Amino acid sequence: MAHSNRSETQLSLNELYSLLDRSIKNSQQHIKTKEHRLSVLRRQYEGMSNLQARYELADGLYREYYSYSNDSALVWLGRGLELAKALKRKDLLNNRRLLLANQYGLSGFYNEAIFHFQQIPLERLSMEDRINYYFVGSHFYGDLAFFSKDSQIAQQYYHIADQYSDSLNAIAPHNSIPYLWRKTERLNNSDQYQEALKTSTQWEKQVSYGTHDYAIMAFFRAEIYRKMKNRDEQKRWLAISALCDINSAVMDQSSLWNLANLLSEDGDNDRAYQYMDFSWTCVSHFSTHMRGWLVSPILTLINNNYRDSLQSANHHLMLLIVVVSLLSIILLGIIFYVQHKRTQLAKARNELKSINSRLEILNEQLSNANTLLSSTNHQLSDANKMKDEYIGKFLSTCSEYIDKLDNYRIKVNRKLKARQYNDLLKMTETDELKSNELNELFYNFDTVFLHLFPNFVNDFNALLQPEHRIHIPHGGQLTTDLRIFALIRLGIEESSRIAEFLNYSPNSIYNYRARIKKKALCDRSEFEKRVKNITM
Helix, strand or coil: CCCCCHHHHCCCHHHHHHHHHHHHHCHHHHHHHHHHHHHHHHHHHHCCCCHHHHHHHHHHHHHHHCCCCHHHHHHHHHHHHHHHHHHCCHHHHHHHHHHHHHHHHHCCCHHHHHHHHCCCCHHHCCHHHHHHHHHHHHHHHHHHHHHCCCHHHHHHHHHHHHHHHHHHHHHCCCCCHHHHHHHHHHHHHCCCHHHHHHHHHHHHHCCCCCCHHHHHHHHHHHHHHHHCCCHHHHHHHHHHHHHHHHHCCCCCCCHHHHHHHHHHHCCCHHHHHHHHHHHHHHHHHHCCHHHHHHHHHHHHHHHHHHHHHHHHHHHHHHHHHHHHHHHHHHHHHHHHHHHHHHHHHHHHHHHHHHHHHHCHHHHHHHHHHHHHHHHHHHHHHHHHHHHHHHHHHHHHCCCHHHHHHHHHHHHHHHHHHCCCHHHHHHHHHCCHHHHHHHHHHHHHHHHHHHHHCCCHHHHHHCCECHHHCCCCCCCCCCCHHHHHHHHHHCCCCCHHHHHHHHCCCHHHHHHHHHHHHHCECCCHHHHHHHHHCCCC
16 A cells, blocks of 8 residues: 655645646546556457456456446446356355445435345355445445435434444454545544544555545545635645546546635636536546536536626726727827828928028028938837837727728728719628628527537437438538527527527428427427427
């Protein structure tokens, strides 16, 4: 058993955040390594005929998938269960049932967990499996109590969980991970924080730094500091836990989104959004509804904070544009004043030249005056260059839409000056400008919608009869049918509102909806309700 990497666990929070940022950026490398290892194991399993060897490979694949992909972990546990039956090994069969109960419990499928758990004959278990049996029982009955809405039922589940925990304490070695895990939780829940920290330090000595086991220990240490209201230490250990999980390609992780929540509360919205986005990707990959329930409220809060931050930035940008506009007006006034002075100076120069021909005595004075005027002209030329540069910078900040309107104005102005009225009539008769803007609006809508609902097209097609499913090119835009039901998914149900957005008549929208509903696999009255239930 290895001890922690002291050089990392003693870093400052900002240094840990930098490490986290790099780890997230390089996370695909760890995932590729994981996938390669899984691919090798799967090939070995397919090529193996010996039942015992296949069982061991199935067990290895389960352990690789345990915190990486819940569905795959369950698949390989199921195969191990069948192989144990074929081998007629009751010890292996009971071990697989115990691991299935644990995996189902971790992913929130408590009925399935209890089903497998209740089939395990406790008296036939080895000491190691018996310890794990009590640990698993205390874990998912504790979760059942935590998520129960009925306080009486919750108390019953807590009582059962405590019984399993007491049985675990009675037989587990005091230096074993299950014993130290439960003891740390118990001390923390009873507000014995210093004792809980001491126990977690003992737990730390039993796990290797950089592993998922270390990440779990670090998460529970962060929970101790949370109850102690020591936010800095809580964030430190959440960051350490997240680092271990990311570098181990672990998808079933809680630390990063908890850290994102704290950062959002502290106003660090950019980093909170980055961590939450990555954490949501991991949760989606691990594929359990329970993690989604836990993460969704925090994800919504962080998104709202991030949106408010963007609105504030936009407000400051608008204020900056107003200031720049005022400065530009002042600059234009200065330019007008300088031009006026240039005109006056030019007149004065011409008068001096006229007087020079008549007043030879003042020739030297006039020559000096001309030199001074030349110097002034040079300064004015420099001022013109500065004017052009500042105007260019100002114009570059103008929005693209204002540029489009200005270009259109210029074109109309030229046609008017040239008396090309027929051309103007043709320009105003066509709706090409409106069509282009609508296309750009639809393109932006499709891009944002497909970013929010990447699986919408597949999920929508799953509701249709196979021969009527709609296919779009990779990275392409939505069809009109898909766009209508995308708006319905967003809560815009009235045909009149949809027609206004898509530039169709309400009757056309009604016909589109009716035509698609005829192709549904389900009852027509249920189709739009199911579309609204398509998840992100």
